[in-house]
Amino acid sequence: MASLVQVENLEKRFGEVRALDRVSFAIDAGEWIAIMGPSGSGKTSLINILGGLDQPTGGRVVVDGQDISRLGERDLTRYRSEKIGFVFQQFHLVPYLTAVENVMLAQYFHSITDEKEAAEALKRVGLGDRLDHVPAQLSGGEQQRVAIARALINHPKLILADEPTGNLDEANEAVILELLRELHASGHTILVVTHSPAIGNLADRRVELEHGRLARIHVPSIAKD
C-alpha cells in the first residue's frame, strides 16, 4: 500500500534549539498512528508541520503526493482546508457560534456550507439534540465531539488529534476513543499526539520521540503477541 504521509529527515529549529532532528517515518492510508513522548520531545512541532500550521527548517513532508514543506502561505491554507481535519486538546470551538455553525465554519472555509450535512455529522457523533447549543452550553466531551464532527465534515485525508482526551474525564474519554475507533474502522487515517499509553495501545503503531529524535516505532499488536 502506498504511503499517505512520508516524513523524511524532518528538522525544525527554534534558534539553537532543535525541536525535531532528522525524523523519518511514513503513514499508510487508513492507518492509526500515535505520536508519543515526554514534554519537549517535538510532538507538537511534528503535528504542526503535518497540519500545515508551521514549516520545517529542513527535510521533507509529503502528504497525499504533495510536498507541503515547499508550500507558500496561500497553498498551505488550501492544504489545511482540503486535506486536514484538526481535533485539539482545548476543543477550540468559536464561542459565539452554535454547534452546527461551528461545523459549518469548516465547510465555509472549504467550499460551500450545507447545514443538513453539518447536522448529520453532529448526529453521527451523538449530538443530534445539541445542534443549536453554543459551546458554553455543552460539556467538555460534547465540545470535543463537535470538534470531531467539524474535523470530518470536509472528508479530510488525514485527521490530526492533539491530546484529544487531555481535558476530559474518563467517561467522556471513553466516548471519544470509541469515536476514533469507529473512524479508524471506517478507513480514516488518524494521527494522535498523546501522553496516554491506553490511547497509544489502540493505535496501529506508536511513534516515540525523545529530544526531537525518533526513538522507536512500536507496533502494539506485535508487543501484545
Add this chain to the structure above:
Amino acid sequence: MHTRSMFLRILWKLLGASRGRLTVALIALASGAAVCSALLNVNLDAEKKLTQEFRTFGANVVIAPPVTGGDAALADASVMDQIAAQHDPRIVSRIIAATPFLYVAANSGSQPVILAGTLFDQLSKMNSWWKLQGNWVSSGGDREQCLAGVAAARQLGLAPGSRVEMRSGGRTISLDVAGIVTTGGAEDNQIFTRLDLAQGLAGLPGKLSLVQLSVSGTTAEIEEVTRSLASAATGLEVRPVRQIAAAEGSILGRIHGLIFWTIALILALSMLGVLASMAALAMERSRDVGLMKALGGPVSRIMHLFLAEAGALGVLGGTIGFFAGAVLARWIGGRVFGVEVSPRLVILPVTVALTMLVALAGAFPLRLLGRVRPAEILRGE
C-alpha cells in the same frame, strides 16, 4: 447554503459577541457622527442665513452707464422696468432690493452739497443697518422731506425737523429734514430725497445716475444674476462690487473651514475611541482568528468578516448619529445663528459614509489579526 448567507450569519453572531466593547465603539462612532451631522446641517442653513444677513449691509451689484469722457453719463429710468421684468424665479428671488440714484450737484446757501434722489423703501431694505436720528422718509410720504447724511447735516447746521433749501441750475426746492443718517461711508456727505424731486431739481426727468442692487447667494449665484441683468439692461454696465463679494466669500469660507476642521477633529477623536475598543477586541478575537486560519480560512476571507463587523458598526453609528445630530443642529442653529435648522436627508449618506470610514480606520488593530500565527495561538501563547 450560499457562502454569503453563512457570511451574514457569522457577521450577525460577531455583532452579538463582545457587546460591551462593541457598544463602546458604537457610542464613540455615534457621538462623532452626531456632531458631524449637526455641523453639516448647521453649515447649510447658516450659510443661507448669513447670505441673507449680508444683504442688509449694502449693495453688491451696480448698474450704471459706461463712463465716457469727463461727464458722468446718465441711464434711462426704464432700467428699473427691465429689472422688474425679470421672469426667472431664481433671478427674481435673489434680488433683495434695487435702489435707483440720481446724484445732483446742488448748493445750500453758499455750501455745495450732493443731493441723491432715490426710492426710500428700496433704500431701507438695502441699508437697514444705517444709524438714524429722527424719522425715515417713506416713498408715499410728504414730497418735501429728506434725510441728511451726518457730515452734510453738520456742515449745513441741520437737525431733524429743520428745513433746507437746495438750488441747482436756477431751480430751487425746500425740504424738511426727517432724520439724520450715519453710514460711515460717502453717504454721510449727501442729502437724500425722493427720486422725482431730484430729477425735477436737476431738470433730468426719467434719468438715473445708477442703480444699486442687493443680490443674495454665493459668488456663482450672484454672477448668474449679473449676467441675466446685463443681457436685459442693454447699453449699461452691470458689475458686482468686488470688495463686498470677496468679504462675504471670505467670511463664508472661514466658517466652512472652521466647520470642516471641527468635523475632521471630531472624527479623528471618534477614531481614537474606536481604535481603543478595537485593540481590546483584537486581543479577544486572536484565538478565533488563529482557529479560523487553522481550519483553512484564507486571511482575506477572515478579515472581510471583521472589517464587515466594523463597517456595520459604522453604518449603525452613522445612522444613530445622524438623527441625534439633527436634534443637536436645531439647538446650535437657534442658539448660535438664530436660525431654525431643518435636518436634511442628503446629510444622512454623507454622515454614514464618513462614520463607516472612521470605523474602518479605527478597526486597524483587527487588520493586524491577519498576521496571527495559528500554531502559536492554539498552543495558548
